[in-house]
Structure formats: C-alpha cells, structure tokens
Amino acid sequence: MSGATALSVRDLRVELQSRRGSFLLTADALDLNAREALVILGPNGSGKSTLVRALAGLERPASGHVTSAVTGAVTMVFQRPAPLAGSVAHNVHIAFLGKKLSGAERRARVVEALERFKIDHLAEHRAATLSGGELRRLALSRAFALRPAVLLLDEPFAGLDADGQAALSLDLRRAISDTGVAVAMVTHDLRRAMLLSDRIAVLIDGKLAQIGSRDDVLERPTTPDIARVVGMTNLVQGVVGEEPHGDLALVEVDAQHRVATRTAYAAGTRVWVGIRPEHLKLDIGRGDVDPIGEGVVREIINDGVSVSVGIDWAGSELRTHLMAGRGLARTIEVGSKVSLSASPEQVHLIPVRAG
C-alpha cells in the first residue's frame, strides 16, 4: 500500500430528491490511496451507493469536491451490470471505444480480462444470455480491460449464491493484487469486506461516521451503530468501576456481572461494552482465565458450517459462533448453563453519549 492519494473527497455534500423524500450525504474528508482497497460499509439507505457514485462523478455535489490525482481511468462496476447487445467479447471491446489502442492490443486485453475472471470460454456467447454471476464477471472484465487507476465497485457480490460470492471474491482479490488498482467498494457483506479491505469507511445516516484501518474499525468502533455495522453485535451498557483489577479496568454491568478490559476510561463513565461474537468464548462446567459470568443458552442456529448460539447474560442476549460438528457445538443444548469469557484485549468500550 502506498501513501499517494488516488481520489480525494473534501467537504462533500450531495443532496438527492426522490418521491420518498430528500437524502443528504456528507463526507468531510475521505482519501482513497493508490494501491489500496477501501471498503465502504453501512446499513441499507446510509448512502453507500450515493458516495461511490459521487466518487465516480455521477452525482453532482451541492458543495465540496471529489478530486482525482491519477492519470489513469476511474471506472465503476454497478450493482446490476447491464449487458450490451452483442457477444461477451464485444461487451469488453466497448470499453475501448474512442481510445487510441491498436487492434492487436485491444484483442490481447480482451483475452486477458476474460481469462482473469474465468469467462474466456464464453467470449462468443451473447452477453444477454449470461447468468447473474457471469454478468458480474463480464462487468469486472470490462473494467479491468481498461487498466484503470481507480476501480469503484457497488455491491459486487449482491444477489450471488454463497459459492458464487466466495469464488468471485477470490478472483477479484487476485485481480486487485495483480494490477495494483486502487479500489473503493461498497458492500454490506462483512466477510467480503474483511477479505478484501485495507481500510474501512462506515456510513451512518448519510454521514461518514468512521474511517480507519480494517482492524482498527473492526476492533474499535466509535459508536454503537458503527459497532453493529462492523459485526460487534454483543453490546451491553455498564459503568467503569472504581477499583481497577491489576492493570485492567472492570466494567460493572450489574451487581453480579463484571467485564475486564484494557480500554481505559475514568471510573464512573457510562459505557457500551462491545465484544465481537467470535471473541466471546463458551465453556460448560469449568472456569476460564477471563470469566465474565454464567449465561443460559436461548437459541442455537446450525447452518451446517457454523453454529450461532444466543445466550441470555445479565438481561441481554449475547451471541457467539462455534464450528458445526466440533467440540461444544456437538453437546450444547437450549437451556444449557454456560460459562462465558472474553479476553480483556478483545473487550471494547464505547462511551455512552449524553442525549
């Protein structure tokens, strides 16, 4: 990852009017660096697609600006790519209209792009006959054939089945890595975001709420809304206790439940305690080095690959994931009493803001 900026957003304000009402997107400062992958996360209707369209120059800002600092193309792949009349190869050739490239160069780029996304065997098929997944691959081939400096992706995996998403995300990651293109990608699929991102930006209600390195945003969201968006779904309120426990702070959730953390806030501060589901550990019948108390299993959802377990703890529902068919996942039942633990390093605190 290089520090050079490819796209720069300053004081952006985009106003949209529709029959459903008006929508305002604001982003004070957002930089897309050269050779980095920035994933834009947010709930439905938070303005993710509007932001990426503004980056592509498709939305006229009411104020502020988007500046491109690259000489190469800035292109975008839409959520629902439209096939153009003609063959798959012709659809890729369209990207070269009006550009000064020799016929041999064009043909070579088409072949390379189709091979990159594994649809070279469909080159002579009519684009209109492609499946949703193949169409997505065609749109990505067309974009990469341009050898862009910046690639903007709006929900590239939406509507694909799990296998299709997994295969396409791996091919996309390889293509991004091979070409060094700077990517800004909108998704609400956290797994794809984790696979593909160097940095994450989170939009809430049309505002750029947080931007930072992937691990920083995933581990240290700054508000409960951001925490939910980035998958830190276990959130309970508590108060930072008066008495530290060694070099740890203790957060009192209620009289019986305390959570140890390394995050430092002044005693008496009301906080949200955030624990990612994958960081919440379960045990039956034995203690743990960082126990946070006992809970009762209320729900078990097994999809054959992972088991999502809902636990009643201190009047809140916490959730954790187990590997299906292994260890505790084979014996746990609804109503089981479980001992919960979480490493203090993985317990994150978010101050409760007044009002």
Next chain:
Amino acid sequence: MDPPSAAMLVEITARTLVVCLTALAISLAVGLPIGIALGRRHFRGRVAAVSLINTGMGAPPVVVGLIVYLALQRNGPFGALSWLYSLEAMVLAQVVIALPLVVGITLAAVGSLDEDWELQVRTLGVPKRWRLWLLVREIRLGLLAAVITALGGILSEVGAVMAVGGNLDGETRVLTTAILMHTQMGQLEDALALGAILLGLMLMLAGLLTVVQQSGRS
C-alpha cells in the same frame, strides 16, 4: 372511366412510394432524436410531452387531414405556401401521422433500457458520440418496430391524403385514394388490383424489415 393502364399503375405506385418514403424519412429524422431525448432526459413538462405523443399515436388520420387542410387552405396560417392539393401537402399530413408513432415507439425502446445503462457506459470513458451509437445499436429492434409501424400507418392511410391531396389524376393520386375512388365507382376489379399492389408493397417492405430485425437478434 377506363380501367387504369399498366403505365398508370406504375405511376400511381411510384407516387405512393415517393410520398410514403419521403414522409417516413422526415419522420425518422425528426422523431428519433426527439424519442431518444424524451426517453433519456427528465425535465419539467416531460409528462405533458409524452401524453401529447401518446395522443398523437392514436389520432384518427382523417382528423389529421382536416387539421392539415385547415392549416394549408388559402386563409390558413400556412396558406402562403400554396401546398394544398400537392404532394408536399400529402407528405406533410403523413409526417403528422407517422411522427408520434416514431417518437412514441423510440421513447418506449429507450425507456426499456436499464436505468443505469448510460451511466455504465459513461463510467467506461466512452465518448458521447460513441455512447449515442451504442444506444441506437441497443434499441435497434425497437427502432425497426417504429419504422414498420410508421410505414404501415402511412402506406395504408387514405383519409388524410384524400383531404389534402384531392386525388387529382396524374398529380396526387396514390394507391389508397385510387382504390377508394374505384370502389365508389363500382369498379371493384380495378380496386382489387390496386389493393393487391398495395398489399404486395406492404408485404415486401414489412418482410424486408422483419428479415433485418430477426438477423439483429442473432
């Protein structure tokens, strides 16, 4: 009245083709850009414009003929042109009939494209003139439908051309007005012969366009 000679049939048929194809060419030249613009752009008054087009698509040709007649008569707003009972008047009436058909069908073809179609092509950096070429290519089947519909409408139309052309022998007589005249005179064999020529023309032109249309699908 003598039955039409072979030379007269050729003359009437040729005049019919000249009038219809001229009107079609003008309608396409004017109507395609309007249809594309109405299909792509959203502006104040667009709904009213589309409503006007839809009304025009269903307007009775004889009423169109009457309006064009009133416009071209000596005391009308375009009386100074002295076009009444001329081929120009017949072309004008047919343009007024065909234009809403061309605009309406083109508009529908453009409207059937994905909402983001143009933006997707734009983000590939395709210059404007090439985008227009791609758009026409994309809606070409709809455009052929517009051509067939407009041609069918004006080739078979009689009310308007009778009103503004007057069915003058050797000057403004076309196949439809000649058929009507021979039918009214009880010369049904002649009317049938002219009708067969008209049908043959229609079949030939529609067949040709259908071949082009179907080859565009492959």
